Structures are given as structure tokens and as C-alpha cells.
Amino acid sequence: MKCLLTLFFCFVCLRNAKSQYPFNMSEYLQMPPLYQLDDYDACLHYSNKPTKTYCVVYAEIVPDPFSKAWQRVEHFSVDFMQRYRHDRLFMGVCVERCESVWHGFNISQRQVFNSGPTDDAALKEYYDNVHIRSTKERQQYEVILNVCLNYEFQQKYQLQIKTNIEYCQSSDEAIDKDALDYTLYFIFLSIALFSVMSTIYDSQLKAKAATEKQQFFYETELTSTAQRYLTSFSVCRNFKRLTASPTGKTANDLKFLNFARVIPEFVIIFGHTAGYFMSVQVSNTEFVENFIHYEKTSFLENYTAVIVQIFFIMSSFLLTLLFNKRNPITPNSGFKECVKAYFKIFIYRYLRLVPTLALVLLFNATLMPRLHNGPFWRHLTEAERIFCRQNWWKNIFFVNNLTMDKSCTQHSWYISADTQLFAIFLFVLIFNARYPKMKKIIYTLLLISAIAIPAFIVYHKNIDPIMRINPEIYRYMFFKGVKTFYEIHIPFYTHLGAYILGIITAEIYMKLQNHMQSKSYRGVWWTELCWLTLFITLISFPFVGVNLTNKSSLWLGLYAGLYKNVWALFCCLILISTCYKLGGILYDLLSSSILQPLANISYQAFLWHVLALHLLLSYYRQPMYLNTPILVYFVILSLLITNLIAFFMTIFVEYPSTEIVNCLCRKSKDNFGRRNNKSPVTSHQD
Template identity: 35%
Template sequence: MIVFNILLICMLPFGAMCYFNMTAYRQMPPLYILDDYDMCLDNIKQSSYCLVLGQIVPNETSSLWNQISNFSAVTKRHFRHDYIYFGVCLNPCKKLLHPFSPFRKDMLYAGKIHDNELVDYFTDINKRESDNRIVYDKIINTCINYKFNKQYDLQVRSFVQYCVQNNEPNKFDGLENTFMSLLGMLILLVLFSSYYDRKLKQIEPLNMQGYDFYKCPLQTRNETILTSFSLFRNYFRLVVPSRGELARDFRFLETFRFFAIIMVIFAHALLILKAVPTLNTEYAERTFYKLESNIFINGSVIVQIFLVMSSFLLCVNFQKSMALNKPGISEWFKLIIYRYLRLAPSLGFVIFLNASILPRLQDGPFWRHVSEPEYILCRETWWTNLLFINNFTLRKSCLHQTWYIAADFQLYIIASAILIIIARYPYTKKLIFGIAIIISFLSLGLVTYYQELDAVHQETPDSYRYLFWTNGDTIYKGYAPFYTNFGGFVFGTISGFIYLKYKTEGLNLKEKKTKINLILFASLPLPFLLLLSGEIFYQIEFPRPSIWVSLYAALFRNVWALICCSFVLLMSFKAGSILYKFSSMKVFVPLGRLSFQVYLIHLNVIRCLGGCVRQPVYVNNLIVTMYILASIAISFMVAFFLYLLFELPLTNIINSAIKSGESSKPKNIKTMHGSNKEETTET
């Protein structure tokens, strides 16, 4: 890693070199050529608007084609400019071709695109368009080529992705009706529960009728269940910090969650922005020449902080509540079940939303392009998400961001088994963690080497343009599987043991406060330098398989996890002075608690904001910043309601069920699942 960073420093002067000949650039066809969507479909007559993916036919005799080919060959930093999206209104197209002879039409027709990966994907996603492709393929391709050949002296092969008709029936299907019924029942439950909770408050003595009533636990199990959906009570559960020593020590983790989810939204907003029509596509391409952009281009590793925090809290809570009871297989299954119940309901709700009403939330020529993969795949492969195995079927699964939740769940199963073994046989701890650390490095290195993957997932302008990762072996095989993320969980669990050891011994860092704070603040640039080191793989094309590339891959993610663990441990012992005080501010408590719902819903928000454009939009730093800030703000607003109306109520009911069966459980097992908010921090 040191060698790679030395190379990086040597390359710093070259990181931002980007000289576009804009005169030549503008001679190339734009990536998006769209007819007016609303004017087309507002027609009184029956009308259709089709989104068509075009591929320019190679023509070595054309100087323009050679320019397009040479520019597109820089695939790590440029779009493929031979792939163009057309929005075609069919009525004017038919009118244009009406006087043409069959021979002339045949001369203009260039056939279908030759990219099997894209054709197979969109054929699978847009199944209901098979008839439109048969009927309109030749008409649309001929029409496009008449105009395109006239302007650029080139031909285009095409593939009809989908067509929208102005007379399409707008009826709700069974799944949509079911979702709307569920939503209506949920609202009624919230209203009833809130009313009942308010009535309970009114029968209390006058001195107990303030807001403090909603902060106190109720006396009976029935009252607790009936007020589970109460907006008043759930609001205070959201905003009031948990009490207890552990909760105070770990309050900074909510701040970590908040800023980590902000970075996730930032990265995903930029990702989706590449999939919607932009007028100045050179803006995105220039971004890939800027060294500082590597912080987000290679920022997929950021989610390791979630794995570190999850395993750290699992270890601490487990040791505090269960370790002394010598848990066995039955306790292990209970832990898995409780973890499943913690994650699955909210995940299921968002899947249900995507599979039902998502297409109705917006419209526009590109709306189905950005929403239909979610709509179709959530209907077909929802079970892979709910079984938490979708990180192995990422290409054909909905809610791509939930690969992390699947990996986290799988690693949770393994980590909890390890903790149970260590609790029963303490002498195995060093051996188990020694083997686990070796596996953490070997799994990444060996997978990278034998699968001939990139050292890091390299984001490119075209990599997610079609709403799935093209040429995505690195992300499918080297990024999403649980075994390539093993290090984060291993190091987080070890950090939990380290914290408990020194906490029990009464470690006091006050005597070394200045020295530790200097080390901490001096280390702050390390994560950014690590992310920037990915620039090497944009500058140099390493042969694969390569031992050096595999070594970097093994180090990159695990070193990042170790840095995260170091910060978590130091902050757990209140190191960091101003940084610790800032991270422990109460304002971040509700924002951190909303992070799970934000993680689930933010891509829907980003799609709705970006997927409704009618024509290619001009983008610059200010517009992109506003787009990202809007995505963050709306995601948190939606997450706020999902948390109050769905996640917290179900958590309350599950916790009530746990408490009712406590007599058959080891003592305090409930604290592992957030049922005792006074004492623990949620894992």
C-alpha cells in the first residue's frame, strides 16, 4: 500500500489533465436525441412515443466515425459515443416515411444493435414490449436513419426498449390495489393508536399529562401493543437519546451513520445522473479526470464502516448480555430470527412499493428506463431480497443497494456463531480470530486473482448508464459477496473485545489526551489518501491476473476497515476532543436512527428527481449540488415517516413478543435486538 501511495504522489500533477477539443467534441452526435414527449402524447389521435437505443454502424471511411471510435475507446473516462438514445414520436415518423418506396426504406434500414448484453437485459426487463418491437422496429430504424444519415452521413442500428401510448389503460392491478389497501390500513392503525395513546394520557393525573408521558413505558403489555403505532410516542422514541453507559459511549456512532449515509446518497445520486439525459455530457467525462473525484468513484468501500459498526455493537451487546450464559445452537437461531425480523419488514415494504406503485410516481420519456427494472425485478425476484441472498444475484435483483444488507445478514450469522463458540470455549478466541484475519485477506486476494478482477470497482461513465453494471464482474464477484467483506466484520468484532477489555480495566486516556488527539487528527487524511490511491488503476492498465493487483485488492478494503475500527475505538474512549464532542451531539441521534430507512428509500427518491426530465438537461456543479441536496433532504423526510409509521411500530410489537416469552430465554437476550432502549445501542 505504501508503494501504491508513493506512485500516487508522483501522479498528482497528472490527475487533473483533461483537454477536450470542444469544437471536435460537438461535431459528434449528442448522446440523447429526443422528440417532444408531451406534444407527442397530448395528441387527440392515437399516438405512441418510443425510447430507442441506437448503435452507430462502424464506417472506417468516415472521419467522424473514426473520431467517435477513438474518443469512445477511452472507456474508463468517456461515454461510448457510438451508443445514442433516441426518443421517437411515431405519428410524425409514419408521416415522414409514407411517400417512401419499399426499396428506399430497405436501403435506410440498418437492423438491430449487436450488443447482446444490452439486448438480453432489456428484452428481459421490458417483456411486455415484444409486440411493439416486432411492429415498430423497421419503421423506427428507417426513420432514425433518414435523419441521422442526412446530418452525420452515418447509419444507426437500433433496439426498441419500450413504447408509451396515449390511450393506455390506467387501471390498478391486483398488486397495486393490495399495496394501497395496506397503506390505508396502516394509516388507520396510526390514527387509532395515536388517539388511544392520547386518551391514556388524558386519564393520567394533571402533572403527568405533559409530553413526558410519551417518553415513559406503559404499564401493561396490551397498552404497549395498542400504542405501537402512536405517532406521539414513536416521535419521542426517535428523538430522545437512549440512556445508559453504553448508549452514551456510543452516541457518536449515530453521527458516523449519518455522514456515511450522506456519502452513500452523494455517490448514488452521481451514479443515477449518468443514466438520465444530460445536454453537456462532457461534464461527467471531465469529472473522471479529476483526482479528487476518486473519493466518490472509489467510494464503494465506504459501506465498510456500516459492517464495522454492526459487528462492533454485536460483539459488545453479546458479551454484555449473553456470553456468561454459555449460549448454544437454540440461542444462535434466536439471534438470527430476531435479526431477520429487524431487517425484513422494512425491506419488504419498499420491495412492495417498487413492485406496485413506483411506475405511477413520475412520467417522461426516460421514466420507464429508470423505474422499470425495479418494478419488474421486485415482482420477479423479491424472494432473493427477503432471503438475503440477492448479493449473489445482483445483476437480476431489485434494490441494488441492498446487496449490503444481504452481506451484513450473512456475516451476522457467521459472527454470532463465532461469538457463541468463543463464549463456550474461551481458549479458542485467538485461534479463531487468527484464522479469520487470514481468511479476510486471502478471500479478497484469491477472488481478485483467479476471477481476473480489477483491484477496486472502477466506476466509469458507462458502467451504470443502463441501470445495471455492464462488464461488472468486479462488483458482482469481488464486491458484493459476503466473503469479500469478511474483514470489516472480523475487525469490528475484534474491536468490540478490545473495547470491553480496556473498559473493564478502567482505561483512562486523559493522561495521553494531547498525544492521542494529535495522532487522531493527523490520521484524518488517511481514508481520503486510500480512496485517492485508486487513481493508479485509471492511469495504468495492469495485466490480469496479477499478484500485485490482487495484493492491492486484499489490502485496500481491509486497511479501510482497520482505519474505521481505529476511529471507532478511539471515539469509544472519548478521544478526539472537539471531534468527539461534535459527534456526540444529540441532534445526530434521530438522523442516525433514520439511516436504515434512508438507505432503503434513497434510490427511489433519486430516480423520481432525475427520471422525469423531458429533454436533456444542462448540468454544472451548482445544479448537481442542488440535485444531491434535494435527494438527501427528501430521502430523510420520507424515511422519517417510514420510521414512525412502519419500522418503529413493528419493532415495538416484536419487542413486546420477546418480552412476553422471556421466561424461556436466557436473561437479557432482548438487549441484543434493541428492545431495551434504555441500555443499549441498536446493532
């Protein structure tokens, strides 16, 4: 089913890509290609020199108003919000070739062709911070490569270029193993040993159990804390947890939320895959520019802005249900009791999130750079290696969305934002439980803030209200031109609306729950029609393209304040109406048991999907040709690999660590969040 949905979204997204962006293709092809790469393997492995070196160089074309070649480049680069800057190039250079050119010049010729470093000092500083391993080579070959490449570029295009070496790779270079590497190897070995021993022990317990209990032994929770510890890594038990059907009235009512966890994950992976193609070397860059033409892909930009609202709504919805089910605070609770409940709940959630997140950081810092090689491998992965070593604390303490500079695993900004919102609204729930008369006032203030904060930020800073798809952003892996991303897309305070609406929806659900059981509207034509109208409106909402160009700051601020919140409101209306089992065959599809395992691995899929993209796309030696079938193929392949990795990480890491945390908290009678493993809504959002 996921593959069919993938094909549908890709078709809708790309069917218009064939219609050309209005430009002269013959002139376009006369421009210098954005990526020019020497043969990587021939340079490093098939040369007679003892030590061979391959460098990736960033180049800027020097403007020449009298040159037709420059006029062509300038014309095609002026709309850099929808096109590449064709005066910014990446070149892969075999140093041995350029040394031959260098030695063929005398001193005066070298001076003539030495155009100096690039003007983008910030990018140079960024590369200096990331590619620490190449500091010596950059100093050694900077001038040689500048002279060589400038000479060749002038011969072909009659234009000058300034260059800056991003990094160099030597044939005999290897990454030295350190304590972090051995720590990761030790963890993997320990997980393997624990899994084998725990599985054997669990099978022995099953053999000793009564005959009538053996059939459902792995589905049954053990009563002994010691046995739960010892079977936490049991592969058989964890596999049953992954595939088990939900039990309980509320769990069955909310089975459709599995769809809401799986489909946004798919959309995110689809969007990141499409964006990743803007980061790698592509030969036919006109395809990418056609693809991101605003009028063709406004829906993708809109979905990028709103899709995570579904996760925030589910997070707050489930938080409210669990909080009211446990009921840890009453109007008679004291201050110490409130503080104790707050930290107990928050720490429990923190301990459930951290183990697999820490493993991702450790993997990116150690093993991932060793998995492949190629001209662009370090361009796309070295920042992860360096920043995960230097700034891991940003992710572990869930603040990387507030300090994205030099942070790793950037897509985990959502987890940090969700944790921050969880911390804030957990306080709100405790306060409301202690002072119930203040609830309406607090909710009103929060709803006003949810609209006012993003509106004020956009109006005051005069930025786009949604993150535009810009190829230049992806070329530098979100290093350049990301003001909207930093200011609007990732801070927790721009997502208050989804969270507070999720809480209100949960309270409405709890009040109507008895009515839902006694009164059925399923099959009634007017209720089904209302549900279908809501559903179509919800999925069509982002397809309504709004031209944000040359709009006033006041209008953009109003748009920023309302757009995501209106989408979130429609999501909540759909959520409540679906609780009444409206939707006919669509409800049956949303509640399908096939989605249960996919929903259970969605957290791991989100964490590890960027690794799948690195493995699929970062090792190519030459610029790759891109078209619609190839993009569809890679989207499907990335989904398959992502979910395969997520399956193993859920079985071997997430479930064991969660069970250990549950055992640690078991002695507390009011333990919040101890989950029924068969619940369809148990994930990191709990």
C-alpha cells in the first residue's frame, strides 16, 4: 500500500515537471555545468604516483558584463529562489592532472591565472570547520588548483573563476579509530549478545509454562520484574509486540491514528528524497529547476509547512488522554505533588526517547563516514561526523532546533520541538488539573499566542511565512539562505496552535466518548458527506497555491498566523469525526491492521531515513541523470530501506530500552506512560 501511495504522490508531484520552465534550452546548455568531476577512482587508484589526491573545489565565476557567456549565466541565475545560481560551481579535481598544468607554467603565467579565493567568506569558514582532516591539503594545493582550473575555464568559456578547496581525499588516507568508534562496536556487540541470551532465556520460560499458556506466551506480560529485565531483548517477544493487534476500547477506537503516523512519515521521506537530489551532483539541472517551479510545486511547499502539525496534534492528543487516564493531579494536590508528577512524567518520556537518538548520533559520528566514498560523500556526510562529535549535547538535551548552527542530524529538530512543547503543555495540564477554573482563560491565551507569534515574526523580520523550496539551500545542506527555516519552521513557539488544538480535541473526545459508544452515525448519508467534505478539504488544502511574491509584510504575517493553525483545526475536526467511525470504506482503510507494524516503527523510520538517503545517493562518481521514473524509483527504494532499518532498530534497540525504562518505573503505582505494548498509539508521542 505504501508503494501505491508513493507512486500516487510522485505522479501528482511530477506530472507537470515535463512542462518546461520558460527558457531557451540551447542557451541553457551552453552554460558551464554546475558539477564537473574528474574520474574519482582513476585518480586515486589507477595512477603510478605513490600518493594520489582528489579535491572537491567550490568555484565562483567572476562577473564580466561584456561577456555573452556571463550574460547568459546571469540571466539564468537571477531567479535564484527557483533556480540554481549558475555562477556557483563544484568541481572534482585530480591533483596530479593540475600539477602537470602548474609545472608547465612559468612564474608570470601562474600570476596571470591566479584569481584568488572566493568571495563567500562564510562558506569558506564553514568548510574550514567541517573538513578539518583536509587543512594541510587545502594549504598545499589551493594556489595550484586555482591556477589550473582558472586556466582551463578561461580556455573554454573566456571567463575567470575564483576557487576554494572544500576538501581533499588522499589514496592512503584513512579515518583513525578512537574511543567513540570502539564504543559503537561494543554497543552493537552487546545488543547482539543480549538479544541471543534473552531470546534463549525467554524460550526456556515458554517451555516451562503450562501448555495452555504457551500459544500466547510472548504476548503475555511477565509479572516478575527480574524476568522482564532478562527478556527485554527477546527477539520473539519484541516481534510479537511489534505485530500484535490492539486491545482495549480506546485503543480500538483510535486505530485510525496509525494511518496518521505512517502517511506523514512517507510524505517527509518523499520530500527529503526530492530535496536530497538538489544536494547531489545532477547532470540535467534543468529537470530540478522545472520541478521546483513555484506554480508546479506549491503543494509540496505547503505540505512541508503543515505536515508535521499532524504529529504535534497526535502528541498532545495522546498526552491529554494518558494524563487524564492516570489522573496524577487533583484540585487538592499540593505543590510538591505537582512538581513530583511533572518531573516523573517528563523524565520517563526523556528516557524513552534518548537511547535510539543517542545511537543515531554515535553512528553518524563514527561508522557512517566509513560506509562509502566518492567525490561528494564527504561533502554530504562529513558535517554529520564532525558536529555529532562536537555538539551532540544539542540533540541529547533537545535544544538543537533553537541552536541549529553546527548541529548534526538536523531533521531531528522535530523531536526537540515536540519535547519542548511536551514540557510546556505538561505544565499546562498539571496547572489546569490543580486550578480547573483557569482552563478556559489559559486555552484562550494560548490560542491567541499561536496566531500572534508566527504573525509577528514574519511581519517584523519580513520573511516568507513558509519555507520555499530553493535549490541553493539544499546545495549547501541548509547552510545558506535558511532564515525562514530557522525562524518559522523549527522553533517550538511557532507550533503552539497544533498542540493546544490537540489538547482541546482530546478533551472533547473524552466528553463524547460515552455518546460515541451509544450513538452511531456511520452510514447516515449527511454525516458521511460532512466527513468526506472535511477529508477532501484537508488533503486539498495545500494544493491551493498562493503566490507570496511581492506581498506586504502585513499580509504575509496574517498568512503565517492562520495557515498552519487552520490546517491543524481541520485535522482536529477529522480526528473527532473519525472517532465516530465515519468515512465508510476509507475508515476501514485508515484502521487497517496492515498499518500497525508500520506505525510502530515510524519513530525509527524518522530517525534513520537520512542514513538511507546517504547510502543511496551520496556515492555516485559522476553527475547523475535525473527524470521522473528515477525519482520515483529512489523514493520507493528509500522507503523500503528506511523501514527495513527501522524494523531492526525497533526490535533490537527501541523495545528493549523501553522495557527497561518501564521496569525501572514499575515500583511507582502512579507511573505515567507505562504502556500496554499492544496499543496502536504507542510511540515516541506517548
